[in-house]
Amino acid sequence: MSAAILRHPAYVEWPADARDRLPLTLWNAKAIAEAVGGVASHDFQVAGVEMDSRDVINGDLFVALKGEAMDGYRFLDKAFANGAAGALVDRPIDGPHILVDDTTRALEALGRAARNRTDAKIIGVTGSVGKTGVKEAIFAALERASRGAAHRSVKSYNNHVGVPLSLARMPARSRFGIFEMGMNHSSEIAGLTTQVRPHVAVITTIAPAHIENLGSMEAIAAAKAEIFLGLEPGGTAVIPTDTPHYEQLREAATALGVKVVSFGASRHADVRLLDAIPSANGGSLVTCEFPEGRLCYTVAEPGEHWVANSLAVMAAVRAAGGDMAAAGLALAEMGGLKGRGARHGIDVPGGKALLIDESYNANPASMRATLAQLGATPSARRIVVLGSMKELGDFGPQFHAALAEPILAADIDYALLVGDEMAVLARELGKPQNSALGKPLATAHCLTADEAIELLDDFGVVAGDAVLVKGSNSVGLGRLVDHFTRAR
Template sequence: MRWPRTAGDAPRLALWTSAEIAAATGGTAYGEFQVSGVEMDSRDVVGGDLFVALKGEAMDGHRFIDKAFANGAAAALVDREVDYPHVRVADTTEALKALARVARERVNAKIVGVTGSVGKTGVKEAIFTALERSSRGAAHRSVRSYNNHVGVPLSLSRMPARSRFGVFEMGMNHANEITGLTTQVRPHVAVITTIAPAHIENLGSMEAIADAKAEIFDGLVEGGTAVIPADSDWADQLRSAAEKQGAKVVSFGRSPDADMRLLDAVPDGTGGSLVTAAMGDMRLCFTVAEPGEHWIDNALCVMAAVHAVGGDIGAAGLALAEMGGLKGRGARLRAKVPGGHALIIDESYNANPASMRATLAQLGQTPATRRIAVLGSMKELGDFAERFHAQLLGPITDAGIDHAVLVGDEMSALAREMGKFAAGPLGKAPSFAHCSNAGEAIAALQEFGLAGGDAVLVKGSNSVGLARVVDHFTAREG
């Protein structure tokens, strides 16, 4: 069977030609070539890529030109002459931004921008999967967490001219950072997943965090749509910011006045949920494969965004039913241990108070002989760090955790609270160990002794390095 051809099938398949790169960047091409991808890390280069030799304070990508071409690079974007096909520019960072700008201008695609304190990568992936399914593979998205001042232009520069949809994640540590990203992306639909105390050390208050996330509306195209969480304490603040940009506002959540409103959610028998939602006169019933209450909220956000961008709601339902967890962001893995296998829930990439509570609750709902939590420090909380870490005692006890391994200096506050709880008269206290680093955490888990039927949550800020714990135990699976 042949798919019917459309006008979008006309553009050629090459991502960029040497002439196009030179024209976009104001550089000079040395050699004629075509490239099929754009990469800034020589270790990730594959055949046909354009290697962008970025220069930073501590690293110069030009040092890795030979390695990039050994890995199959077709050409390089450089600021000096090299002995390979290349485009020479004055500044490779500015050239990448220029290439991204032309990539955005040349597509006739609907663009979705996603930000939020929690859940933005998973929501971005779900929106992309839905749009890719319904567009016959003509959707594009930022990969991994390429959501900063380098990752966003890199992701834009990789967008094929044939794309019908683009989905881009945007992150921030400080005010005014998302404005610089969203004005490059220029989304038709701008999504905020939730507002939580991530990066509060730099921003100072929850109101400031909401303002910083609302910057995503600054880049909306005329007539664009803002998708916001109706249940957030800062929903009115987000709505006001969106309306100031002339956006149509669509809310999602459990609130009676949410536009994409949860009607019912029940367990589906496999760890996920069967969700019924309403949007106006439309009723939706779909399965969410990802476990946890937070993924019910994420699913409502995905549905609202797909509907707002003109995507296929049916394809979105199938995407949510089939999605598995991402590495470091909810992947469920098996570890071979005495007595069978243990479940490892890999949440090692990021952590803040809201996501900690959500994933601990998810662990509490996971069938297991014993539930073990390996919790790393939550970074960028500043003066709030001690309080937010100590407050994790409640979610730990509510989830029925049997043993906790606490990793990092900031976890001292939680260790003190757990010590007090253990000495108290109320109920059975979970045992715990406090470690300095991932290596000590591995040793602590080995001393505790994992067994078949255990469920282990591994979660912490990426800089704590708990991915090492996940890799150590799952490498045993044969």
């Protein structure tokens, strides 16, 4: 290149970015060994980090985790056959590796090293309902605004293994990092948030998920508020106003000296819902107000719960210094996630039917929200396949029985109930007062997903039907979704 070209203003004025000096590769063997206190066998580089040998692709570091029932060491051959560039192990092997005393602790150390080396703006997300969808929407918004320099935890990697794994995967050049944190006992989020060290901590909502272990709604709110413990100095807590636990969350945040930004329909919300109307694509056209002005945007995902989720997204993006207009565009383009709202057109006699896949998780609040949305979905018939809601403990029977009201309000034609805990709902729906013009709602109750597949096949889904499939993941209704979405 000539000297004349190098002096061209376009080159002279090209903005300098300190990230340009950071490595393009995710990790090299020396950096991994230094981070985890291990010994490298070879000089190698990795482009990803994986703990499941089935998911390893070319260039990954395979972490051979050892648990009570499983030893990743057994799957090293599979990992290298799939293209692993190296492995993190607690026993010597022939291939390229980093040798450590404990691979679980080493993964945590690698996650800490990834967090320490970045100057990205970090966002943590938790909540009883909607945390995965909100995390994905925040990521979509910030990835668009940063032109691909955002990173997030994938799937629902939100526990004591998934969080450090997600951190270890974060490139040094990231401008934003978005991490989900989950729990089913107190103190779990406290341990996760101190690893993530977010600049912005989001709580989507408080609902009776995991109430079996925590005992009360107040205890659930306190457990979620643990996310504020890891906030960096000057950090921001993003909390919902439209919950009875708003004051509890606000006080937990202010006690730590962090800034509080609220979202919701309440007049005092910092990011406030002004209006939401149905849009042509089945979603909503939302107008929100915040201190700097107003914004109108489309939310592709249907349902009032996604209107609320969108406000959480806007509040988080604003707090992280992101582009709220880009967030609006991202929300307009988002589709449902597998197991969390994905919509499938399935081939049935006479044409197409709609299957809504909510098979990954369920609690009383999310059940009501998705049933309400089904009730607003135009269809010839409305069919629900509902699996048991887990971790409700002694509260379980009353929460399951209470689903009769939203089922009847949604004008359901057939309710297929799956799991032991659903027996109480089957009895509730069979009561005379829950009959329309003396005709009971068509219901069936079974114990397994495989039985549910047979019963739904026997009932016969036809063109124009809308089928909602929702339950706790352990019920296994994902198998039913796979059965009916395969080419038939």
